[in-house]
Amino acid sequence: MNRKLLYLGLIMATLTSCFDKDIFPDTPSIAFEDIKFIDTQSTDSLKLTFTFEDGNGDVGLDDGPDLLVPYQIYDLIIDSEDSVITISTDPSRISPPLFKAPVFIGENNGEVEYIFFPGDKVLFSDEDNRPPYSCDSYEIIESDTFYIARNEFYYNFHIEFQRKLGEDSYEPINFRQIFNNPDCSLGNFNGRIPYYDPEGKSGTITYSMLSQAFRLAFLDDVIRVKFYIYDRARNKSNEVVSPDFVLADITQSQ
Template structure:
């Protein structure tokens, strides 16, 4: 769908409550997260911005695997006209965006059939299960830095894998270490003061509380 200037690495440390061991009474049905730690690691290649979150969930239905691609976890929605036909770039309406790697996809595979055209698409947010927003602080005010806007047309939302393979609900808690790799951290943000907002979502589409990181510059959290 899009060209990304980043990669995402997830490390999960998990505790499972089951069998004869009862979880604490306050484990929530809606995932509960809290801030743990934040690091910036420079390397010879892509640099890493790493956020660690604590989580708790009563059912353990956190995570999506590679096979979780069918609705509601499909990546893309293909836009159609009033007659139900896919909207192609050559027949786009006046309000359609110019070509970019986020809003248009070339020769997509739909139901195992390759469509030999360029189609207008929208991103399905439920494809992801961790959501990240970036904010820059200037003059005491925060402005969202929108990766989806030009010239980036990308996102740092991502997916972490299933924590429990079986569907039987069990309470879980632990840490998610979410590593966002990019060649552009220093060139984009330099000495800017930033903060992030994060959420996670379970497979029942329950979104957690929003966690806000402390203000930081890349130099302040460099490891």
């Protein structure tokens, strides 16, 4: 838990609000502005800057209240008797259908607590559909490996790196595969744009991603990024694709 929190803390967003009187739709609209690679002695930084417009100014999440439904990090999978499902649960002890129950992760007297809410469960599967182990589908909590469903809305900023293969041909860059590491935190550069003054209906966001993986993964390759955001009402913006770039061409020394 501490390791994951530390990793996510290496992704930062800064936001400058513009208090315009223009009327925008409530669904956010974004546009690419700039991308830079900051070359440092230790951890490098890739900085993506984009503009946004949102009619009700509800871009951004608060890391306090916005860890609860509907922004929880994942749901536990439970059966019809509200029993949690682990990777090793005997199939004969599972009572389908399966449901998703949101989880709140808190702290009590220095101990991490995982609290799930069966009253808010929604249908997940009509049968026991557990896949083989992966960090996408399971969470290790103490000595058990729980079946989970990760929540798309935990992150309000989503980004994918793509490598150019040929003219108009690209493939997603799989950092886990490149580094032969199944850890979900590796290569997950999604993040949470912080909550700000709701009067700001347009502005500029700079999203910084700190990692030593960039130069190892695509130093001389032609790449691009595709990204989108959600507002607090979970309205999805348009998807934006950056221009092609090579790391050396966007590098600045610190």
